[in-house]
Amino acid sequence: MKTGYFPGCSLHSTAKNYETSTQAVLKKLDVQLEEIPDWNCCGSTPAHQKDHLLALALPARNLALAEQAGMKEVMAPCAACFNHLRTAEIECAKDQETSKKVQGVIEMKYNNTVHVLNILELLVERIGTEAVAKQVKKPLKGLRIAPYYGCMLTRPAKIAQFDDPTNPTSMDRLLGALGADVVPWGAKTECCGAAHILTRPDVVVELSGRIIYEAKDSGADAVATACPMCMSNLDLRQSAMAKATGKEAKVPIMYITELLGMAFNIPQSELGMRKHVVSTASVQAKIS
């Protein structure tokens, strides 16, 4: 299977391990990723907040480039990139006027032929959990994982059009296929505070802290995520959470692709597993 690929800015800087693990895992699953040539930033929350047309045009340039390269589908592992690319896809397809305006702004033709996918969608709906299960060499038996979806994968529902907006299960099924114990918990789709980390770190530490302590209270060995922003808020801020609450945090946060890679027995050097602030050694020890 071949699919278009939009890595996004984070996967090329702070989330390199998300990119390396995504590539390694999809290779094992026989998926060839074709990167959109010369892609640009999707504009993320700042473009969304600043100007609606800009927020459509920045992702649309990528969709137009993908279309030129003959891609029918584009997978974006970053939940935020997925959300913003999908917004452009949907709004251009829905309304001719919008599409014309956007094409005028990007000065490129775009015929609305590209469909945007998130990584869970690719893994669960295109590849399927059975094909994933077939690649498992080292089941994650006894490993208690709390699946964390955050906001951008499933909401707003009319944009994401994926899974259930407040009780999604696709990551649960994926973890099940790896043999992990999926932890039922209450913070699956809570907000980590996202981009407010740069302007209101106090609020983000509190919101992310709620998620971390909920995972801890539910007995999770680790939290699984598919979003670089969530990863950085949840992983990097645990010392601040502990300082604010007086309670130790220390919950390893793993990209879903790192867990897939471990179960597929892909060498850790290929997965980039050392790039975590909270050590993932306890997770690795439990399954080896």
Added chain:
Amino acid sequence: MKVWLEEKHSLLEEIEARSGQKVQECYQCSKCSGGCPFSRVMDYAPNSILEMIVYGMKDQLLSSKAIQMCIQCGICGAQCPAGFEMYEVMNVLRAMAKEEGYISHETKIPKMNNIFLGEVKNNGRMHEVNLMVKNMLSQGELVRDVAALIPIGPPMFLKGIMGFGDVLPHKIKGQAAVAKIFENVEKMQGGHA
């Protein structure tokens, strides 16, 4: 009195038309505010904003912090018993504030957004190190921000989350095309973008 009533009417109508949301159908159950991760640090909670629209409190609304804090996490919409998408109203209010030149009580978020988008315009991609440094320098809370980075910065380098190669931005080939997108949007919005 007559003038006030007309004003109130036009605000409600404009927001309903632009957001596609029937503001008057809100039950005021405040579930949206209960679920909103930021309502307790907003000056007006989401359900109050809907009420203020009905009362025509335009100046307070368009200069509020709340409309700048909404990140469209969509929790409000997912929890609303009336199927109301509150964030669409937030988006319209933010757009109106910009069009009409309102200065927000929330200054940091618009500033950070401009720094972020400046990086994208100049390089085609967002550069995380530049964004963090420029944001810290501009927000006037350098001491607090540097102190917050002390436990984070060194581990980020040590663990290779950030490498020295990440310190310098790199431009994409189509940087000029991306900059042109910004210019075209600016032109189309009559300088309001």
